[in-house]
Amino acid sequence: MSQRRSRPLLLKVWGQNACFTRPEMKVERVSYDVMTPSAARGILDAILWKPAIAWHITQIDVLKPIRWESVRRNEVGCVMSPRSNGFFVEKERQQRAGLFLRDVAYTVHAYFELVGGAGSADNVPKFEEMFARRIEKGQCFHRPYLGCREFAANFEPCIGKPPTPEPINKDLGWMLYDMHYGAEEPTPRFFRAFLEGGTLKVPPFDSEEVRG
Numbered sequence: 001m002s003q004r005r006s007r008p009l010l011l012k013v014w015g016q017n018a019c020f021t022r023p024e025m026k027v028e029r030v031s032y033d034v035m036t037p038s039a040a041r042g043i044l045d046a047i048l049w050k051p052a053i054a055w056h057i058t059q060i061d062v063l064k065p066i067r068w069e070s071v072r073r074n075e076v077g078c079v080m081s082p083r084s085n086g087f088f089v090e091k092e093r094q095q096r097a098g099l100f101l102r103d104v105a106y107t108v109h110a111y112f113e114l115v116g117g118a119g120s121a122d123n124v125p126k127f128e129e130m131f132a133r134r135i136e137k138g139q140c141f142h143r144p145y146l147g148c149r150e151f152a153a154n155f156e157p158c159i160g161k162p163p164t165p166e167p168i169n170k171d172l173g174w175m176l177y178d179m180h181y182g183a184e185e186p187t188p189r190f191f192r193a194f195l196e197g198g199t200l201k202v203p204p205f206d207s208e209e210v211r212g
Contacts, residue, residue, distance in 0.1 A: 165198025
């Protein structure tokens with residue numbers, strides 16, 4: 001049987017601010033304590049996205065103490081789309097408070113597997129080498145971000161021994177894992193998240209620990 005799954009891949013990401021928004025907060029933006037698996041997957045997709053592969057997050061290490069910052073800022077209350085008739089920004093402007101993270105750094109542990117979009121010329125070593133080249137050169141399809149697009153993420157490869165996480169032990173409660181696209185409408189999936197020694201273990205998406 002040909003290889004379908006990559007070896008474990010590590011990526012260090014960091015930034016000045018981050019907001020991994022809790023979906024239960026309807027009005028003000030409040031971040032989870034640490035990066036969610038969906039946010040980590042989004043960063044990997046920004047660096048290497050191909051229809052032939054799907055990323056899976058296995059672990060997120062917290063490399064700096066969890067610090068918070070309260071910010072009040074202006075946002076636009078609607079979204080422009082091809083179906084809309086346009087809108088005036090001044091009428092839709094809303095001032096909202098947000099509770100964000102500041103000075104964050106993480107090590108993302110992940111792997112990818114070949115999926116239905118893989119062709120006869122696609123194989124795991126090809127995409128492993130492509131991913132390594134892209135992170136060494138700082139290449140990405142779009143600038144990766146830490147939860148919100150205005151919070152740009154820096155990234156670099158983890159070479160050798162991974163950085164030591166902060167010694168944080170904390171029950172994070174139910175955390176958004178990712179969206180499930182198997183039904184007619186995308187639905188969110190959650191898992192019970194714990195920080196043990198600064199490490200967040202992420203269960204497989206199709207496991208019993210992940211619930212809708």
